[in-house]
Amino acid sequence: MREVSLSAGSVLDLAPHDVVECAADAGYGWAGVRLSNPRREAPAVGTALARTGLGLLDVEVVRLAAGPLSDDHRALADAAATLGARFLLTVVDHDDEALAVEQVAALVEHLRGTGTRVALESMAFTGLRRRADAERVARAAGAQVLLDPLHLHRAGDDLGAPADPDVVGYAQLTDAADPPSGADLAHEARHLRLPPGEGGLDLARFLGALPADLPLAVEVQSDELLDTEPRERAAALRAATQGVLDGRS
Numbered sequence: 001m002r003e004v005s006l007s008a009g010s011v012l013d014l015a016p017h018d019v020v021e022c023a024a025d026a027g028y029g030w031a032g033v034r035l036s037n038p039r040r041e042a043p044a045v046g047t048a049l050a051r052t053g054l055g056l057l058d059v060e061v062v063r064l065a066a067g068p069l070s071d072d073h074r075a076l077a078d079a080a081a082t083l084g085a086r087f088l089l090t091v092v093d094h095d096d097e098a099l100a101v102e103q104v105a106a107l108v109e110h111l112r113g114t115g116t117r118v119a120l121e122s123m124a125f126t127g128l129r130r131r132a133d134a135e136r137v138a139r140a141a142g143a144q145v146l147l148d149p150l151h152l153h154r155a156g157d158d159l160g161a162p163a164d165p166d167v168v169g170y171a172q173l174t175d176a177a178d179p180p181s182g183a184d185l186a187h188e189a190r191h192l193r194l195p196p197g198e199g200g201l202d203l204a205r206f207l208g209a210l211p212a213d214l215p216l217a218v219e220v221q222s223d224e225l226l227d228t229e230p231r232e233r234a235a236a237l238r239a240a241t242q243g244v245l246d247g248r249s
Contacts, residue, residue, distance in 0.1 A: 002212070002245065005030035005057035007172065007219035010237055011230045017044035018230075024052035026234035032089075032217055034060040038079035046083055057170065057217055058087040058119065058146075064103045064127075066094045074110055081114035086215070087169055088118050089146060092127040097137060100127060104141035118143040119169045124155040125186045131157045135167050144169035148219070149206045150176045150193065154185050159206040163214065170215040171206075173241055175199030193220045195240040203244050216241070 006023035008031075014022055016033040023031035031054050035041050049056055059080035062073050080088045090107065092100045107118050120143055122134035131152055134145045145168055149159055153176070163171075174193045178200025196203060196218070218237050225233050 003030055003055075003057070003215040004028055004238070004241060005032050005055075005215060005217040006234050006237075007032045007058075007217040008034035008060055009219040009221045010225075011234060012221065013226060014230050015044075016041045017048040020045060020048035020052055020054055020056075022231050022234050024054050025231050026238050028054070028218075028234070028238060030055045030057040030215065030217075032056070032058040032060065035076060035079055038076050042079040042083060049083065056083050056085040057215055058089050059083065059085045059116075060089045062088060062090040062107065062118075064090065064092045064094070064100065066096065066099065069103060069106050069110070073107065077107060077110050077116070081111055081116045085116050087144070087146070088116055090118050090120050090143070091123070092120065092137070094127045096127075097133070100137050101140045104137055104143050108142045117169055119146040120144070121146045121148060121151065122155065122157075123148075123151045123185075123189070130155050131161070135164075138167050146170055146172065146217075147206075147210075148172040148174065149201050149203060150174050150189060152206075153178075153201055154188075159202050160209045163210050165211045165214070168210070168214065170217060171210055172217045172219045173203065173207075173244065174219050175201050175203065190221050191223045193222050195220055195222075195225075195237055196244045197240050197248075204247065207245070 006028045120134040122128045128134040
């Protein structure tokens with residue numbers, strides 16, 4: 001049975017600790033949080049995790065620009081490890097692959113001995129544009145990757161390509177209008193996503209290529225859905241996700 005997590009992106013109007021409470025109320029077993037100030041926000045997240053009994057699937061987001069790891073990167077990694085997150089979501093924002101390998105390997109080394117893995121996400125508007133780019137860097141650096149069907153589709157990757165369980169740590173579930181709703185792919189990803197099963201992505205093919213026990217994070221960043229109350233939104237996304245998993249949509 002797949003573990004399903006409420007991604008921070010689906011409820012960005014909530015504080016990180018409230019994301020955990022919201023996920024529990026909506027019937028998720030896991031949550032993900034986005035920390036802008038890990039030292040200040042992490043304690044309340046830890047309290048919410050202890051109270052609800054939820055697991056923490058991921059902490060967002062390390063953004064790697066050119067240069068060495070920063071104190072902010074390490075602070076976020078430390079918070080993820082302290083909170084028991086399974087993954088630290090990481091994005092590469094430059095085009096130097098050798099440097100990316102070096103940076104990610106340093107982040108992996110920083111987390112060595114903890115239960116937290118570095119997970120790279122490919123996006124057409126970042127340094128790791130294609131799935132193969134992220135997987136190549138992950139293998140070289142000892143990290144894993146996160147698969148998002150929207151980003152894969154927009155980059156021209158095959159949603160049905162088999163996932164190597166040694167390198168793919170988890171996946172996101174989302175949907176989108178098809179054909180593309182506009183040329184600005186970053187804007188689409190951050191503002192125009194659709195609930196699973198309500199768009200044009202072949203999610204059945206995507207899920208069929210994943211290991212049966214690979215965790216899923218439901219990420220639907222949508223300006224339209226921001227008009228709904230967060231807990232109602234989270235519950236509706238959970239129901240939509242279950243419909244896709246059950247083959248009803």
